[in-house]
Amino acid sequence: DQQVKQNSPSLSVQEGRISILNCDYTNSMFDYFLWYKKYPAEGPTFLISISSIKDKNEDGRFTVFLNKSAKHLSLHIVPSQPGDSAVYFCAASGRRDDKIIFGKGTRLHILP
Amino acid sequence: NAGVTQTPKFQVLKTGQSMTLQCAQDMNHNSMYWYRQDPGMGLRLIYYSASEGTTDKGEVPNGYNVSRLNKREFSLRLESAAPSQTSVYFCASSEDGRYSPLHFGNGTRLTVT
Numbered sequence: 001d002q003q004v005k006q007n008s009p010s011l012s013v014q015e016g017r018i019s020i021l022n023c024d025y026t027n028s029m030f031d032y033f034l035w036y037k038k039y040p041a042e043g044p045t046f047l048i049s050i051s052s053i054k055d056k057n058e059d060g061r062f063t064v065f066l067n068k069s070a071k072h073l074s075l076h077i078v079p080s081q082p083g084d085s086a087v088y089f090c091a092a093s094g095r096r097d098d099k100i101i102f103g104k105g106t107r108l109h110i111l112p
Numbered sequence: 113n114a115g116v117t118q119t120p121k122f123q124v125l126k127t128g129q130s131m132t133l134q135c136a137q138d139m140n141h142n143s144m145y146w147y148r149q150d151p152g153m154g155l156r157l158i159y160y161s162a163s164e165g166t167t168d169k170g171e172v173p174n175g176y177n178v179s180r181l182n183k184r185e186f187s188l189r190l191e192s193a194a195p196s197q198t199s200v201y202f203c204a205s206s207e208d209g210r211y212s213p214l215h216f217g218n219g220t221r222l223t224v225t
Contacts, residue, residue, distance in 0.1 A: 006154075009152075032210060032211050034213060034214075036214075041218070041219075042218055042219075043116070043202055043204070043216030043217050043218050043219055044155070044202070044214075044216050045216070046213035046214065046215070049213060051211075089154065089155060091155075091214075093209075093210035093211070094210070097162075097168065097210070098143060098160060098162040098168070098209040098210045099157060099160065099168075099170060099171075099210070100145065100157065100160075100206075100210055100214060101157065101171070102147070102154050102155035102156070102157075103154055104152065104153060104154035105154050105155075
């Protein structure tokens with residue numbers, strides 16, 4: 001049973017526009033959420049996180065929004081740049097244990 | 113600053129062979145994790161170690177064993193490799209478990225024929 005879902009395998013966005021990546025979760029025990037970015041042949045790198053006590057966290061061009069009632073979070077990238085082309089993973093962890101569970105990822109293509 | 117180091121980078125095994133994937137971190141982190149990445153499946157947690165001396169199963173532990181040798185090192189062992197274990201394996205560490213970001217190594221690409 002998939003606990004963290006990224007339902008869009010890929011997304012194409014024009015350079016300079018906003019990229020919105022979505023993530024849904026099913027486990028109500030999750031209370032900490034993270035986004036990672038991955039380039040080919042490299043390990044994922046941490047981008048931004050949000051605790052369940054907040055509904056928004058911002059870091060430069062990256063903003064994560066959390067809707068607890070809908071069990072949904074999204075990552076906004078504004079403006080999108082060519083270097084943002086990568087695979088983005090949503091991850092979640094909770095009070096129950098130290099497991100950190102990832103979604104399947106969304107491949108973002110930034111078009112010139 | 114090395115961060116998380118994984119060895120080897122590439123490995124080819126025959127079915128039934130065994131091997132150990134090594135992982136070491138130099139950030140004095142308490143928690144360490146092993147993930148596998150397969151096409152269309154994302155990153156799946158194999159085993160993790162919340163602190164030195166403890167290990168726990170993740171989402172897909174079957175066919176694997178782990179050892180938290182000390183605070184720095186966390187190894188993953190395949191006792192009898194199977195083609196289904198062909199994957200890219202990532203080791204990661206975090207300062208304090210589930211509420212800290214993970215720092216990943218660059219992965220080990222394993223092929224089992």
